[in-house]
Amino acid sequence: MSAVRRMLTTLVVLAGFTAAAQTQGPAGSPQPRPPVDPQVRTLRVEGTGEVKAQPDEAFIDVAVETSAQNAKAAGEENAKRMEKVLAALTGAGIAKRDLQTRNYNVYPEYTPAPPQGGEPKLKGYRVSNLVSVHVTDLSKVGSLLDKALAAGANRVDSVRFGLSRQDAVQGEALRQAVARARKSAEVLAASLNVKLGAVLDASTVTEAPRLYPATFAMTWRSREPRPPRPSSRRSRRCRRR
Numbered sequence: 001m002s003a004v005r006r007m008l009t010t011l012v013v014l015a016g017f018t019a020a021a022q023t024q025g026p027a028g029s030p031q032p033r034p035p036v037d038p039q040v041r042t043l044r045v046e047g048t049g050e051v052k053a054q055p056d057e058a059f060i061d062v063a064v065e066t067s068a069q070n071a072k073a074a075g076e077e078n079a080k081r082m083e084k085v086l087a088a089l090t091g092a093g094i095a096k097r098d099l100q101t102r103n104y105n106v107y108p109e110y111t112p113a114p115p116q117g118g119e120p121k122l123k124g125y126r127v128s129n130l131v132s133v134h135v136t137d138l139s140k141v142g143s144l145l146d147k148a149l150a151a152g153a154n155r156v157d158s159v160r161f162g163l164s165r166q167d168a169v170q171g172e173a174l175r176q177a178v179a180r181a182r183k184s185a186e187v188l189a190a191s192l193n194v195k196l197g198a199v200l201d202a203s204t205v206t207e208a209p210r211l212y213p214a215t216f217a218m219t220w221r222s223r224e225p226r227p228p229r230p231s232s233r234r235s236r237r238c239r240r241r
Contacts, residue, residue: 074126
């Protein structure tokens with residue numbers, strides 16, 4: 001599937017830290033070191049790391065729905081059709097461990113309410129059986145959907161793409177973000193003629209991945225809670241006190 005090959009997963013990590021800043025004088029002249037209040041004499045910086053990678057796995061959710069006058073008949077027909085669907089998928093190379101039943105539901109079905117009033121009447125039951133298929137060869141996604149539908153599946157709920165190595169990609173993005181944040185702190189310290197102290201705070205928060213159908217790109221955004229800032233503008237400010 002060409003659409004799958006065009007997909008890129010973007011993992012974005014926003015990392016920041018607060019570091020103590022100490023005034024430094026000309027080289028060779030000793031300076032008194034007054035007590036440092038970390039709530040005042042600090043530099044707050046943040047950095048962004050971005051790593052792009054091809055998704056290497058997919059999850060297909062397919063279902064079989066059947067209806068009959070009673071729940072038993074609907075369930076038996078559903079089981080027969082789902083057995084054929086599973087046989088088609090395993091015959092296409094999907095291991096049984098990669099097939100998982102996610103939902104099995106039985107619903108009563110009623111006739112429409114009479115126009116002149118009255119209660120709707122029970123006309124039968126509907127059984128829904130949904131199976132999730134884990135696919136590690138993305139080139140087979142399209143053909144697996146075709147085989148499942150041809151074997152008796154009559155509903156496709158979703159096709160989700162992801163990364164099995166997400167931790168490694170996230171780690172690389174985090175390293176980039178921290179390096180950029182540290183570089184910003186060093187530039188600020190040099191411009192303000194202060195010396196960086198120890199890192200006082202650092203943290204990250206990761207959001208859920210998002211899929212963009214138009215470009216088939218998935219984005220993981222990871223942000224850390226920011227310390228209070230003077231304003232909500234995008235420009236960054238550093239206040240020396």
